[in-house]
Amino acid sequence: MAIKVLIADDDALIRESLKIILEMTGEIEVSKCVEDGYKAVEGCLNNDIDVAILDVRMPVMNGVEAVKGIVSKTDTRALILTTFDEDEYIYDAIKYGAKGYILKNNPPDTIINAIKTVYNGNTVMEDLILDKIVHGLNSSVNHSIGEILFTExxxxxxxxxxxxxxxxxxxxxxxxxxxxVKNYISNILSKTGLSHRTQIAIYYLKGKF
Incomplete structure (x- = not known):
């Protein structure tokens, strides 16, 4: 069964290009294309959407606020796909429940794999984004990686x-x-890019979480 996707981006060319690329896989069905965050939330409320792909800067409601609405009101998983890697966007998107944050300059295969990863319940962060999180974002944001990445x-x-x-x-x-417990550990490893539980303990004891 195809993964049902919603694309939210205020650039019509990007919306249509991404739709064509995704549907060429035969594994993804683009059910809805919208140009702002408000319509993205509405689209997920009124349609059976598995993964919402959201740009950050959009009119009416930005992608980060849309993540909050989508995750709190539906079972749709949210994936940020954007050109913007500002710290506040990253922090808020993850805090509100985004399962992934990747940049548009990635090749199509990477974007497609990110959609599949999020659909399967896992988290995907590219290295640049993960590095920002691991290093605590910038000092003006001042949030710990634990507060950003992990559930209680x-x-x-x-x-x-x-x-x-x-x-x-x-x-x-x-x-x-x-x-x-094993599922939680798998999620933690996925979110941090670590390889095994010993690294989790070391990172925590060193105050990196």
Missing amino acids: RELEVIVAISEGLSNKEIAKKLYISEGT
């Missing part, structure tokens, strides 16, 4: 890992299943 439950799992607890022990402590 994920932070609890990170703390438990840093205490040296096994998955079984974490499950018992947090009253969840071992499978759920």
Whole structure:
């Protein structure tokens, strides 16, 4: 079954070009194209949309505010696709629940893979964006990576890992299943680009989260 996508961008050429590229895969169906964030939220409310692809700067309502509306009111996953990598945009988009933040200068294959990654419930951040997050964005934003990236439950799992607890022990402590613990750990690794749980513990203990 094709991934149903909404494209929100105030540039008509980009909307139509992206629609053509995505539908050429045979795996993605572009159900809706809109030119502002307000229509993006409406489109997700009134249509069965799997992934909303949102530019940041749009009239009426920007893409970051649209993420907030879409994530809070629908089951649609939000992916920011933009030319803007300003720290405030990144922070707010992730805070509001965007599952990905990538730039338009990526090749089509990267964008297509990002859509699939987000559709499958994982997070995708390209290196430039992830570097900004890991280094705390700029000093004027002054938010920790933990506050930006992780849910409260994920932070609890990170703390438990840093205490040296096994998955079984974490499950018992947090009253969840071992499978759920593994899912949380996978999400944490995906969000940070780290490879294994030991790195999670090291990063936390060094104050990088």
